[in-house]
Amino acid sequence: MIYLDNNATTPLDPSVCEKMAWFLKEHFGNPSSLYPLGRNAKQHITEARELVAKALGASRSEIVFTGSGTESDNFALRGILQANPDKNELITCAIEHPAVIETANYMEKQGKKVTYVPVDSYGRIDLEALQEAITPQTALVSVMQANNEIGTIQPITDIVQIAKRHGVPVHTDAVQSFGKIPVRVDRIGVDLLTVSAHKIYGPKGIGALYIRKGTRIQPLIYGGHQERQLRSGTENTAGIVGFGEAVRILMLRSDQDNKRIARLSARLKQGIEELVPKVKFNGHPSERIKSTLNFSFLGLEAEALLLSLATKNIYVSTGSACSEDSEEVSHVLGAIGLPPEIARSSLRLSLGRFNTEEDVDTVLKELPEIVRRLRDISAFDPDPA
Numbered sequence: 001m002i003y004l005d006n007n008a009t010t011p012l013d014p015s016v017c018e019k020m021a022w023f024l025k026e027h028f029g030n031p032s033s034l035y036p037l038g039r040n041a042k043q044h045i046t047e048a049r050e051l052v053a054k055a056l057g058a059s060r061s062e063i064v065f066t067g068s069g070t071e072s073d074n075f076a077l078r079g080i081l082q083a084n085p086d087k088n089e090l091i092t093c094a095i096e097h098p099a100v101i102e103t104a105n106y107m108e109k110q111g112k113k114v115t116y117v118p119v120d121s122y123g124r125i126d127l128e129a130l131q132e133a134i135t136p137q138t139a140l141v142s143v144m145q146a147n148n149e150i151g152t153i154q155p156i157t158d159i160v161q162i163a164k165r166h167g168v169p170v171h172t173d174a175v176q177s178f179g180k181i182p183v184r185v186d187r188i189g190v191d192l193l194t195v196s197a198h199k200i201y202g203p204k205g206i207g208a209l210y211i212r213k214g215t216r217i218q219p220l221i222y223g224g225h226q227e228r229q230l231r232s233g234t235e236n237t238a239g240i241v242g243f244g245e246a247v248r249i250l251m252l253r254s255d256q257d258n259k260r261i262a263r264l265s266a267r268l269k270q271g272i273e274e275l276v277p278k279v280k281f282n283g284h285p286s287e288r289i290k291s292t293l294n295f296s297f298l299g300l301e302a303e304a305l306l307l308s309l310a311t312k313n314i315y316v317s318t319g320s321a322c323s324e325d326s327e328e329v330s331h332v333l334g335a336i337g338l339p340p341e342i343a344r345s346s347l348r349l350s351l352g353r354f355n356t357e358e359d360v361d362t363v364l365k366e367l368p369e370i371v372r373r374l375r376d377i378s379a380f381d382p383d384p385a
């Protein structure tokens with residue numbers, strides 16, 4: 001199997017799997033219980049929290065574990081607006097993940113004012129438009145650090161600077177950037193930051209939200225006071241321990257991994273551009289997560305291409321996994337100016353830790369042939385009059 005859909009989810013690192021299996025067997029205690037079995041489970045959560053905090057340049061008390069990246073995004077947006085009832089405006093960006101876009105849409109229906117700041121053809125946010133959108137009523141600016149479909153990296157420190165001039169807190173969804181580029185809250189200065197374990201070779205169903213000390217926020221979930229009353233519910237202890245282990249490994253090897261992945265990805269990109277006619281690369285040439293490659297294969301339906309590749313055990317995506325089953329074209333590709341028929345021809349290949357040189361060789365062998373065959377069937381005219 002050649003897995004090139006690491007932006008949708010990553011395989012579990014074997015060491016994470018081992019640690020979780022051990023934990024599930026040995027430590028079933030409820031972390032809230034006062035006897036040693038509970039204390040022990042609590043201690044493991046504390047250690048995992050320390051690892052996540054350290055990796056993000058935060059302190060332990062600023063990390064809240066949640067059920068997913070999606071929940072962290074919901075928590076940040078809804079929690080901040082609810083805690084600031086005197087302010088009813090949210091500013092976000094046109095190419096955010098559905099976890100942010102759909103939450104913003106919902107809040108709009110609840111009577112909030114939401115501005116979706118546009119991006120250029122590379123997916124970079126319009127900083128002037130952002131500046132103009134800020135009013136005294138703005139409760140929060142939320143802009144992702146790196147985009148999941150095209151990999152474009154946002155100028156997050158500039159965004160923070162602009163917002164801070166107006167005293168507005170900033171949230172960033174760092175699910176796709178964590179482990180790939182520096183993500184340190186002490187350097188970028190954001191107030192809230194979302195991460196998710198299953199995008200960094202950890203388990204699914206566990207995320208975290210960094211909340212800067214002193215930030216006023218309302219919980220989404222009420223109950224037994226876990227996570228300093230900010231996220232009640234008995235902790236996903238094995239998930240948290242797995243998250244911690246995934247972060248520990250990330251700290252050890254991500255620099256080396258990223259260099260290797262960037263080389264593989266560059267070779268794959270160059271190969272596709274040389275061997276497949278009529279392709280268009282989507283995303284920023286340099287300000288981009290290098291492991292993410294998004295191409296439009298003109299004249300094709302990306303879904304047909306995806307399914308043909310799957311018959312060769314090559315797994316890719318047409319964009320956001322969360323919108324895969326909907327008929328609409330990607331809002332990200334729309335926002336960078338692709339007409340629907342070109343957006344529908346777009347495929348995302350996202351590399352990760354476990355990809356090899358042979359994977360790239362195989363894709364470069366199979367893909368051009370599949371594209372040619374599909375274009376023959378569809379009577380694609382590469383040079384229409």
Ligand SMILES: *Cc1c(COP(=O)(O)O)cnc(C)c1O
Pocket residue numbers: 007008067068069070071073097099144146147148173175176196197198199205206207
């Ligand atoms: C995957 C992803 C999410 C959602 O995280 P889950 O843990 O799957 O809910 C949010 N934002 C971005 C950018 C993502 O890639």
